[in-house]
Structures are given as C-alpha cells and as structure tokens.
Amino acid sequence: MDMRSMLILAVLLALIREDKGQKPTVSLRPKFPQVYIGDDVTLICNRKGGSKPTTWFIDDKQQSHQDYSMFLTAVTPKNNGVYKCVQDKLMSDPLILTVLELEPHAQLSPSVGGAVMIKGEGRNLVLQAEDDLKNWTCSVLRGVSRFGLGVNVDEQMKRAVIFAELKEAERATFWCQKKNFSRSNTVTLKMTEHVVMLVPPAVPALQGESVDLRCVVWGGSKLEKAVFYKDNTKIINSPEGTYTIVNATQDDNGKYSCRATYRFSHTSAGAALKEGDSDAQELKVIGGPAAAIISGSTKSLQCSCPRCPDNCMSCHWYYTLFNDPHSRRRLPENDQSITAEEEGLYSCRFDCGKGLSRFSDSYSYKAQPAEFGGLLYILLGVAALIILMGVIVWMLKRRKCGGSNVQVTGRGIPCFWSWHRRSEDTPCQRASRHH
Known part of the structure; x- marks a missing residue:
C-alpha cells in the first residue's frame, strides 16, 4: 500500500471514530427565541453523518415517533417538556420546550383561502404589525431548510404582503420577524395533488369559536354535493360544500376528509357528473391565550381581561374599516376606556411583555340615528x-x-x-x- 492510500485510510478511520463519538443534537426549527401558543414548530434530531433511525423521549418517556424530525402543530403548554433523541445508542443533550400562553406582536394570515393548496399554486399572506414594517423580514421553512422571502410593504395601510408557495415541498411554514425579537405567528400551508380538497383554516382553531371546513374542487367546476368524514366515519351531507362546527371543542379534533360530486359545467352544459375524494386533513382545536373583553354603550368603549396574567397592564386599541379586515391600525390611546370617533370596527388587547393577550371581539360603531334625532328635538x-x-x-x-x-x-x-x-x-x- 502506497503512502497516499495509507493517508486516505487514516483520514477515513479518524472520521469514523469521530462520527461514532459524536452525540446527536436536538434543534428547533424555526429558531424562535420564544414559542407562542398556536405555533407550528419542527424538532430535528441530527448528528454528523446524516439522519439515522431515531428514538424520541419527552420527559424521559419513550415515544412511538421514529423519524429524525418531529413536526408539532398548533403547540400549547401541553407540549412543554424536555425533548431528547437517541441515534446509534447515543443520546442527545436535552432541549427544553416552553410554550407561552400569549400571542406574538404581529399577525400573518392568508388574504384568501385556507391551509391547503393545489400543487404549483401560490397565495398572498398579509403581515400586520403595530410599528414600521420596513425592518421586518419574512421566511419559509420547507422541510428542514429555511429560505428568505421578498416583502412588499404598503406604508399607507401599515401592512405587508408576501407570496407563499410550496415549491416541491409537501408542507411549508411561513413567518416574519424583526431583529430576532418581535415576530408574527406561523402559517403552515400544505400541498395536495387531488382535484378535491378538504380545506381547514390556515390559523389554529380556537375553542368555543366557529370553524368552517370547506370541500373545494379545483378548476372551477360546479359542486353538486359533498359528504364530510371524520376519522373515516361519515358525519354530514352538504349541498353547499361547507361543514361548520359552531362551538369547537377538543372533541372535534381529528382527521377530516370529504367526497365531492361535481361537474365541469363551464366547459360544457351537459358535462357528466364526477366524484372524487380529498386528502385527510388534521384539525386541532386549542384553548388559545386569554382574550380581552370589549364592552360599550354607543361611543364609550371599555376593555378588560379577567383571565390575563398580572403583568398584562397596558391596553392597546385598534380600528378597522368595515370593508377591509386587513386595514387594522393601532390607536394612540392606552387607557382601558376610549371614545369612538370614526365609524368602523374597534377591538382591544393587553400587552404582557413578551407577548399579548388575544384580541377582543370587534365592536361595530356607527353614527347612531338617535343622536341626530336628539339634536333635531333640541x-x-x-x-x-x-x-x-x-x-x-x-x-x-x-x-x-x-x-x-x-x-x-x-x-x-x-x-x-x-x-x-x-x-x-x-x-x-x-x-x-x-x-
């Protein structure tokens, strides 16, 4: 054996010895300094040499999940714990996951549509924040790889738009942040290759609120009827193609799908009926952070939050146009009482330091005919x-x-x-x- 071959062999042996002694590492994707309730995050167990068969432990209890990545949807404090993984009989150092029962400082949401897109489709996501959006950046996590996205800022409306697409990924998580401190919630979009799609909301379903599940047929066809299933069991027929859960609870958690009967009547008046099944999509109902409560009489509005932590002291007020839900802007008042000046929707929430309470329901203010009538009587x-x-x-x-x-x-x-x-x-x- 010549000197060159011996040198290559020595290097390979050193790498093998190094690889065998290298402990796996549990890492969080995206790398958030704070994890908020409702976030979608991925835990990755990896070591030098690539992914291996993996055993996961949460609070020292072995899990059935064996993939090197673990995707956690709409996390809550129930996901809090110490996460470890084992590869090649080597255990990682612990990663402690703590979920804050608060909302982040900015909101990201689809301009239209839900959480499922057909392969090759794209969608606009709207970012709303309380400060200048020039210093905000947005990213996407496809698989375990992060990519930056272009941000189109509308200074007048105090919002920004990003174009979300999956490329070749089956699932992608989008978010925006400012200098590694303030950030938005996460939005996860999923890809389907089926013509029929079961479309859940793109943001977490909250307990006690109404949730719409839609059965959609791609390509502009006319839907004749839809049958909805939960965990492969039929639950309802819907001529409109929508199944509404009026008062969502955790009993509604599960995997939903639909079977649609449709025809492409826009191509031919006598088009034949067709049927198709959707992918199954998971619905997870969570409690959510404490919500502010708004009350008022005509123009006088009050905000409170009985369930908020004690450190939630400052009150934020917001105004939204009647015809544009993405036009929300923060008002300068910080008191718990304000007087409505413009016609529109008013809401409030409390600042709790690292995050905020949930928004209150919107209060609709219109100029009252009674006020004009009173002036007329005078x-x-x-x-x-x-x-x-x-x-x-x-x-x-x-x-x-x-x-x-x-x-x-x-x-x-x-x-x-x-x-x-x-x-x-x-x-x-x-x-x-x-x-």
Missing part, C-alpha cells in the same frame, strides 16, 4: 320657545291697546300699530281722550 324645542316668546310679546302689546284685537281710531287707524310710536301719543290714545 332644535325644534328652541324654535318652539322662540315662537312662544313672540306670541307672548304680541299678546302683551295687544293688552296695552285695551284688550281688543284691532281698535279703530277716529281717524281709521288700527291701534295695533301704536307701539311703533312710543315717543308720542298714539292714534289710539288720542282717540280715547276724545271719547
């Missing part, structure tokens, strides 16, 4: 008072003329003109003296 009352005073003055003047409506003097002059001549005797007075 104006009519003032006018009536002026008229009454005029009548009283006229009656007093009439009494000075002797009590009759019109007295004719000897010269034929009506005596109600007499008050115009106060500096001298009136015709009435002269006539009475003659009599």
Whole structure:
C-alpha cells in the first residue's frame, strides 16, 4: 500500500471514530427565541453523518415517533417538556420546550383561502404589525431548510404582503420577524395533488369559536354535493360544500376528509357528473391565550381581561374599516376606556411583555340615528320657545291697546300699530281722550 492510500485510510478511520463519538443534537426549527401558543414548530434530531433511525423521549418517556424530525402543530403548554433523541445508542443533550400562553406582536394570515393548496399554486399572506414594517423580514421553512422571502410593504395601510408557495415541498411554514425579537405567528400551508380538497383554516382553531371546513374542487367546476368524514366515519351531507362546527371543542379534533360530486359545467352544459375524494386533513382545536373583553354603550368603549396574567397592564386599541379586515391600525390611546370617533370596527388587547393577550371581539360603531334625532328635538324645542316668546310679546302689546284685537281710531287707524310710536301719543290714545 502506497503512502497516499495509507493517508486516505487514516483520514477515513479518524472520521469514523469521530462520527461514532459524536452525540446527536436536538434543534428547533424555526429558531424562535420564544414559542407562542398556536405555533407550528419542527424538532430535528441530527448528528454528523446524516439522519439515522431515531428514538424520541419527552420527559424521559419513550415515544412511538421514529423519524429524525418531529413536526408539532398548533403547540400549547401541553407540549412543554424536555425533548431528547437517541441515534446509534447515543443520546442527545436535552432541549427544553416552553410554550407561552400569549400571542406574538404581529399577525400573518392568508388574504384568501385556507391551509391547503393545489400543487404549483401560490397565495398572498398579509403581515400586520403595530410599528414600521420596513425592518421586518419574512421566511419559509420547507422541510428542514429555511429560505428568505421578498416583502412588499404598503406604508399607507401599515401592512405587508408576501407570496407563499410550496415549491416541491409537501408542507411549508411561513413567518416574519424583526431583529430576532418581535415576530408574527406561523402559517403552515400544505400541498395536495387531488382535484378535491378538504380545506381547514390556515390559523389554529380556537375553542368555543366557529370553524368552517370547506370541500373545494379545483378548476372551477360546479359542486353538486359533498359528504364530510371524520376519522373515516361519515358525519354530514352538504349541498353547499361547507361543514361548520359552531362551538369547537377538543372533541372535534381529528382527521377530516370529504367526497365531492361535481361537474365541469363551464366547459360544457351537459358535462357528466364526477366524484372524487380529498386528502385527510388534521384539525386541532386549542384553548388559545386569554382574550380581552370589549364592552360599550354607543361611543364609550371599555376593555378588560379577567383571565390575563398580572403583568398584562397596558391596553392597546385598534380600528378597522368595515370593508377591509386587513386595514387594522393601532390607536394612540392606552387607557382601558376610549371614545369612538370614526365609524368602523374597534377591538382591544393587553400587552404582557413578551407577548399579548388575544384580541377582543370587534365592536361595530356607527353614527347612531338617535343622536341626530336628539339634536333635531333640541332644535325644534328652541324654535318652539322662540315662537312662544313672540306670541307672548304680541299678546302683551295687544293688552296695552285695551284688550281688543284691532281698535279703530277716529281717524281709521288700527291701534295695533301704536307701539311703533312710543315717543308720542298714539292714534289710539288720542282717540280715547276724545271719547
């Protein structure tokens, strides 16, 4: 064996020995400094030499999951714990996952649509934050690789738009952040190659709220009917293609799918009926952070948060146009009471330091007809008072003329003109003296 071959062999042996002694590492993707309730995150167990058969432990309890990556959807404090993994009989150091029961400082949401897209499709995501969006960046996690995205900022509307696409990934998680501190929630989009799609919301379903599951047929076909299934069990027929869970609870968790009957009537009036099944999509209902409560009477609004932590002291107010849910802007007031000035939707929430409470329900303020009516009544009352005073003055003047409506003097002059001549005797007075 020549010197070159011996050198290569020595290097390979050193690498093998190094690889065998290298412990695996559990890492969090995306690398968030804070994990908020409702986030989608991925834990990766990896060591030098690539992925291996993996055993996972949470709080020292072995898990059935064996892939080197673990995707956690809509995390809650129930996901808190110490995560470890084992590869080649080597155990990693622990990673402690702590989920805050708060919302992040910015919101990311689809402009239209839900969590499922057809292969090759794209969608706009809208970012809303309380400060200048120029310093915000947005990213996507496809698999275990992170990519930066272009951000189109609308300074006037105080929002930004990113274009979300999956490329070749089956699933991708999108988020935006500012200098590794303030960030938005995560939005996970999933790819399907089926013509029929079961589309859940792109943001976590919250307990007690209404959740719409839609059965959609790609390509502009006419939906005749849809049948919805939960965990492969039929639950409802829907001619409209929508299944609404009115008051969502954790009993509604599960995998949902639909079977659609449809026809491509836009291509031919006599197009034949077709049927197709969707992929199964997971629905996870979570409790969510504490929500602020808004109350009011006409223009006077109050905000409270009985379930918020004690450190939630500052109140934030927001105004949204009636016809544009993405136009929300923060108002300058920080008190728990404000007066509505413009017609629109008002909401509030509390600042808790590392995050915020959930938004309150929106309060719809319109200029009340009763307010205009009240002003009208006041104006009519003032006018009536002026008229009454005029009548009283006229009656007093009439009494000075002797009590009759019109007295004719000897010269034929009506005596109600007499008050115009106060500096001298009136015709009435002269006539009475003659009599």
